Amino acid sequence: MSFNHTHKAGNISALVAPVFAFLFILFLYGALPFIATPTLGQAIWLTGFAQSFANNSIFSIHATNFGYPEPAAIAFGLSGAYPVSIFLRLGLHPADAYALMHVLWLAVAFLGTWKISRIFFKQSTLSASILSTLWLTLPIVWAHTGYSALALGISLLPFYFWTSLELFEVENYLLKELGVGYKHIPIYLFATLTSVFMDGYSFMMFAVASSFLGFYKLVFFPKRYRQIFIRRLAIHFLCFAIAYALYALYIGQAQFGSAPLDFFRGWGVDLSFLAIPTESIHWLWDFLGVSRPRVTSDNFGDSSVWKTTFSLPLIILGCVAWWQTRKKSKLATIFLITALFGLYMALGPSLKVNSVRPESRDQMMPAEFGILPTGNGLVSSSLPGFRNMRAAYRWTALACLGFWLLTGLLLANEKNQSKRRLILFLCLFLIVSNLPNLEKQFSEKHRSRQKFLAIDKTIINDIDNHSKEGEVIAFLPYANDFFVNYIASKTHIISYNIGGDKNLLEAERHWPEIMSGFERNAINNEFTDRLVALMAVGEADAVILPYIDLLKAPHAWPTQSDFSEQIQQLVRYLNDYDFLSVEDSEYYTIVRLAEDFEETASKEGLASTLCILPTCVEYDASELIISDIPTQIGIPSETGVKTTATPGYLAFGPYVELEPGDYDLEVKGIVNNTDKGNIVIDVISHNPTQTVFASFEYTLSKDDAENDQKSRELLSERVSIDEDVDDLEIRVYVDENVDLTLTKYSLQKY
Numbered sequence: 169m170s171f172n173h174t175h176k177a178g179n180i181s182a183l184v185a186p187v188f189a190f191l192f193i194l195f196l197y198g199a200l201p202f203i204a205t206p207t208l209g210q211a212i213w214l215t216g217f218a219q220s221f222a223n224n225s226i227f228s229i230h231a232t233n234f235g236y237p238e239p240a241a242i243a244f245g246l247s248g249a250y251p252v253s254i255f256l257r258l259g260l261h262p263a264d265a266y267a268l269m270h271v272l273w274l275a276v277a278f279l280g281t282w283k284i285s286r287i288f289f290k291q292s293t294l295s296a297s298i299l300s301t302l303w304l305t306l307p308i309v310w311a312h313t314g315y316s317a318l319a320l321g322i323s324l325l326p327f328y329f330w331t332s333l334e335l336f337e338v339e340n341y342l343l344k345e346l347g348v349g350y351k352h353i354p355i356y357l358f359a360t361l362t363s364v365f366m367d368g369y370s371f372m373m374f375a376v377a378s379s380f381l382g383f384y385k386l387v388f389f390p391k392r393y394r395q396i397f398i399r400r401l402a403i404h405f406l407c408f409a410i411a412y413a414l415y416a417l418y419i420g421q422a423q424f425g426s427a428p429l430d431f432f433r434g435w436g437v438d439l440s441f442l443a444i445p446t447e448s449i450h451w452l453w454d455f456l457g458v459s460r461p462r463v464t465s466d467n468f469g470d471s472s473v474w475k476t477t478f479s480l481p482l483i484i485l486g487c488v489a490w491w492q493t494r495k496k497s498k499l500a501t502i503f504l505i506t507a508l509f510g511l512y513m514a515l516g517p518s519l520k521v522n523s524v525r526p527e528s529r530d531q532m533m534p535a536e537f538g539i540l541p542t543g544n545g546l547v548s549s550s551l552p553g554f555r556n557m558r559a560a561y562r563w564t565a566l567a568c569l570g571f572w573l574l575t576g577l578l579l580a581n582e583k584n585q586s587k588r589r590l591i592l593f594l595c596l597f598l599i600v601s602n603l604p605n606l607e608k609q610f611s612e613k614h615r616s617r618q619k620f621l622a623i624d625k626t627i628i629n630d631i632d633n634h635s636k637e638g639e640v641i642a643f644l645p646y647a648n649d650f651f652v653n654y655i656a657s658k659t660h661i662i663s664y665n666i667g668g669d670k671n672l673l674e675a676e677r678h679w680p681e682i683m684s685g686f687e688r689n690a691i692n693n694e695f696t697d698r699l700v701a702l703m704a705v706g707e708a709d710a711v712i713l714p715y716i717d718l719l720k721a722p723h724a725w726p727t728q729s730d731f732s733e734q735i736q737q738l739v740r741y742l743n744d745y746d747f748l749s750v751e752d753s754e755y756y757t758i759v760r761l762a763e764d765f766e767e768t769a770s771k772e773g774l775a776s777t778l779c780i781l782p783t784c785v786e787y788d789a790s791e792l793i794i795s796d797i798p799t800q801i802g803i804p805s806e807t808g809v810k811t812t813a814t815p816g817y818l819a820f821g822p823y824v825e826l827e828p829g830d831y832d833l834e835v836k837g838i839v840n841n842t843d844k845g846n847i848v849i850d851v852i853s854h855n856p857t858q859t860v861f862a863s864f865e866y867t868l869s870k871d872d873a874e875n876d877q878k879s880r881e882l883l884s885e886r887v888s889i890d891e892d893v894d895d896l897e898i899r900v901y902v903d904e905n906v907d908l909t910l911t912k913y914s915l916q917k918y
Contacts, residue, residue: 198613209723216653280327321370436516486571507570517545
């Protein structure tokens with residue numbers, strides 16, 4: 169009895185360290201259901217997909233509430249979105265479902281570090297807990313929490329690599345057991361599938377690290393194991409091929425377009441970022457005054473490049489570990505190779521040391537601003553998979569994995585207890601020094617959940633009250649509309665809009681002609697007519713004009729849209745239409761066809777008179793939302809563009825696509841003088857050579873002057889366009905005697 173009691177007490181004490189370590193990790197990440205949420209913006213985006221899955225069957229992995237008309241595949245993060253959809257079906261609020269999903273995958277990540285520490289490095293529960301905590305407190309992991317699936321993918325790298333170690337671990341096998349190792353296939357396939365559907369960056373790092381391990385063992389381990397390594401490599405490549413094939417089948421394309429090398433350079437890590445911590449990220453280095461302030465205006469790339477990559481202490485410890493273990497373990501060198509390759513790729517195509525971005529340059533970096541080329545630009549521009557790793561600094565995660573493994577290997581090979589305690593102390597120091605201000609961190613995560621709840625109580629409830637389930641609603645002007653994913657799914661409407669650059673590109677391919685004709689992130693000359701036409705032809709039941717930024721508001725609720733003033737002007741303009749119903753709200757205005765629409769206008773008649781590309785082009789100064797017309801010598805105003813007693817083009821452009829056919833050309837203006845003056849109006853195309861479709865010369869006379877200063881018709885003619893054009897231009901040339909305000913022109917197919 170005494171022995172059993174002691175044994176049970178030992179088991180309980182053995183659980184204290186890993187349980188405490190894991191709970192601390194959950195606190196650090198804000199994965200605390202009902203208390204905090206790890207982030208806001210990406211949580212809104214991902215739970216939008218999850219909610220749409222939950223609105224359908226249990227087997228649904230495509231969103232049907234946004235990205236209309238085609239079901240939308242989530243470009244990355246399915247491994248996170250699907251569990252969230254399950255938790256939503258169980259009744260959890262999206263903020264808590266998202267946090268619980270993080271608990272799930274962080275547990276798997278912790279399991280991976282634990283397995284490596286306990287099984288391969290044969291560490292005690294305390295040492296394994298420290299090693300596990302060390303990995304999950306690295307800034308390359310926790311500081312990416314705002315990127316959602318990326319942070320989870322990086323956190324899972326040790327789990328992925330554990331499955332690789334299991335697959336290629338053969339030292340303890342008898343020679344007669346040279347089978348292919350079928351028992352390893354399920355867990356390895358699970359790891360590759362989880363990885364490819366979680367995040368492409370960590371999938372590539374997993375592929376590189378495991379390939380290095382497999383080939384290293386094939387070449388440098390005893391020849392008697394060669395056959396088994398060849399077979400295990402076959403399993404390795406087969407699992408990765410299956411995972412990638414299923415991903416390509418799911419998203420509907422084999423690969424995404426590659427980014428220019430200037431992007432890789434801009435988002436390559438500066439050596440100073442690795443060596444010197446960024447201010448306001450690590451509490452200890454801030455306290456010691458070691459941190460350096462860094463801002464976007466001075467650096468290429470974005471803030472994630474310098475906020476997440478400080479890792480010099482781990483790099484030093486890992487290098488020391490390699491030196492101490494290089495003769496004791498064959499794995500030491502392959503871990504170092506993995507780490508150094510990660511560092512090399514993280515640099516990007518050009519070496520940077522304290523680089524400064526000139527004010528005249530954007531975040532991408534031309535080659536001339538680098539110290540010297542690294543040579544990896546060839547890999548980034550030509551090899552599949554590598555071409556999509558445009559945020560090159562993220563390869564730092566692979567480097568940290570290698571150095572973390574070396575640290576564990578050092579502990580595994582060190583028998584001197586004093587030295588072991590020193591190594592563990594250094595690991596604890598790294599943990600403490602890598603942490604943020606925990607109070608500030610928790611407050612931020614807690615506020616994320618509060619804002620999530622506030623979003624539901626405000627705009628979600630409001631739109632839910634002003635819409636019907638299944639209605640097709642367009643949010644205009646459109647762009648990368650992160651917020652619509654959640655709004656549409658939560659209110660059970662259907663929207664053309666979608667969040668995510670890759671998702672938006674795919675959705676645009678399937679939009680109907682009128683919707684696809686809207687200019688992204690712009691209110692242009694044909695915006696009003698196209699908005700009305702979208703509803704008139706039945707392609708949308710309503711249009712929402714938001715006063716909040718649908719990309720930024722989910723990250724910093726609520727953020728006002730840059731188009732707020734233009735939308736307010738547009739709403740006043742739309743209120744003049746009897747056939748429209750316009751309802752204002754705090755965060756948006758919703759526009760529909762009026763209930764008595766058929767009495768005030770017909771859909772067929774309205775659609776035929778609206779001016780939208782590619783059958784009509786128009787400039788109308790009476791629409792106050794329209795931006796200034798391009799002019800060479802004129803003065804734009806609310807009534808039009810006015811001459812300045814200077815010869816030249818009063819108007820030109822707009823260089824748009826127009827289909828062949830016969831058109832009515834109409835020009836209107838206000839004539840201010842009584843002197844004669846000449847006007848020349850041309851309809852032309854420049855591509856591939858200049859083609860003049862029509863040219864009209866008009867001479868003003870005394871009879872053209874109007875005392876009441878009203879806009880009137882100056883020209884009404886027929887024009888024949890006999891070919892497809894993509895740069896149609898309407899030019900209005902005036903001489904110095906013309907005193908005119910051009911108020912409108914239109915070229916409409918009849």
